Amino acid sequence: MTLFRILCFLLVSYLMLILSSGHGSGYQSNCPPSFTCGNRGIFRYPFTKIEQPDCGFIFIYGCRGSYRSPKLIQLEKNAKNTELTAVIDQNTITLSDPDFYQRLQHNVCDTLNHSYPLPPPSPLVSFYIIYNVTLFRCNHGHNINPPRQYFQYNCSSYDIYYDSKQHSNVTKEKARSFFSSCSLLQFPSKDLTDTENILSFVSGQMVVKIVLSADCDDCYNHRGGQCRLNANKMFYCDNVTHQINAVTGTKKKRLIRNVKLGIGAMVVAIGIAVLMLLAYAIRTNIFPPALLLFRKDSSSTHPNIKEFLKEQGPLLAAKYSYLDVKKITNSFRSKLGQGGYGSVYKGKLHDDRMVAVKVLSESKGDGEDFINEVASISRTSHVNVVRLLGFCLDGSKKALIYEFMPNGSLEKFIYEDKKPQQDDLQLDCKTLYDIAIGVAHGLEYLHRGCNTRILHFDIKPHNILLDEDFCPKISDFGLAKICPRKESIVSIFGARGTPGYIAPELFSRNFGGVSHKSDVYSYGMMVLEMVGRRKNIKVEVDCSSELYFPHWVYKRLELNLDLGLKCIKNEIDEEMVRKMTVVSLWCIQTNPSNRPSMHKVVEMLEGNLQVLEMPPKPFLSSPSTSPTHLSSEI
Missing domain, CATH: 3.30.200.20 (Phosphorylase Kinase; domain 1)
Structure with a gap:
């Protein structure tokens, strides 16, 4: 075994020596191929930490800070820093712009006067908002006859027109013909849940695609250089080693021949070494774990x-x-x-x-x-x-x-009847509220922040883990289903999930199609349990005597009665709990189309209580306590 490792090391070293004769050291030799920044994900070129300015040109600040501290990104030199929420893939990130959101809340007309200020395309890179909405700004006095589904928002000197349908059959080009005298504006968008309110789908959070120019991609990925702009803002490829291009005639042929010989020698030697290894393994009846994948096994x-x-x-x-x-x-x-x-x-x-x-x-x-x-x-x-x-x-x-999550699962912190004597396990209202918002952010990311939509199908307190700061993290994806983002309805055979949290449509398609709204239902039930400090069903109780938990919560909310939470110490606590209750009752509406998206849930939780409408009363009793349904518990 030792001889085999030495042989492989010498062969690889020899090959690297040959290959290195044709490549310069360049900037890339001193730059990591990737790096992490707190809990935001893994980053690659053109991203770089501010401490390594020569390793890219899109700078991220705060990587040396604490694990959960805010990370800021600068998309172009001297531009405004924006909060970086996550990295989705190598060149797709999510950004949060609270300043834009606040301006939108205070003065819609001034905020929507110009398109969202992403950096313009340059010889190095282009930026695109993946999920965006197109608006048209038209001065007063113009004879505008918009398509039927377009709404109008009036400002002092102009009007804003926007499409009320998320999947409109009116293309951007066709819509442009109706607004030929108007300015076209684009903004980050979210789910259209309240189509008459422009604030319901213009978002302060956006998914941005970053695309290198063809020249920059060739410079970095094929020639080992760094993308630069000169004083005239013209592109050039810096520090490219031209050794291979400089080698001509006999030298170039010799280099190519040496590379071929090196590869050939390595292939032959590795083949011999593999045969020796197999012979040794068969003789000693010892198989490395890696070979177990290729053994015939009784498991299917x-x-x-x-x-x-x-x-x-x-x-x-x-x-x-x-x-x-x-x-x-x-x-x-x-x-x-x-x-x-x-x-x-x-x-x-x-x-x-x-x-x-x-x-x-x-x-x-x-x-x-x-x-x-x-x-x-x-x-x-x-x-x-x-x-x-x-x-x-x-x-x-x-x-x-x-x-590892030091504080374990949410379950042990919210049920008062489980360990009533341990006051140290009782979370204050602010922590419960932050956990509810954190889980909502996580589900929103799974539903629309990934390349493909991920439906969890088993949201419950047991599957929400808490780190040392009680930051919640969604876990246990054993029942999850991955589906294309464009598909709103998914095919599921039979109910999946845990009784008490399973949406009605998973039991009967008469209630509607199965979609990301099924996770919204489970989330709503979980938040209700956080508010009421009790399980929403008790499987040992007979159905005829069971008081359906959401009815109990709704009745107390309707009568403005106290929910009996020990954590409520003041009016701020009372407002947070009431907000969580109203939002969760919206989430458990029987008809999936009446439930908000997770993006809307985040907005409702972070918004003002006074603007929240009281949802309709849930009319179903718990469908999950029958013997048939209990068999589906995971």
């Missing part, structure tokens, strides 16, 4: 899982063997929890990071939970979604490795 889950991992391509999460998992968990010494999926253990990585390791039961289904979890969460990056750091697929052994 492996072909599906291996095919899935192959389709996913490179994952950000690291892959571990089962032996590694045992070392990480100290032979599974500290158990954190147990469920139908398997067990969760506390562990520590080699860099001393604490982790939670979920070891899946070998008899659990056909590997669908494992596939769902890895597929849905491995490429997410959000402060309110738990991070998948690694996974194990070693023979029949499957495990998932997550960041």
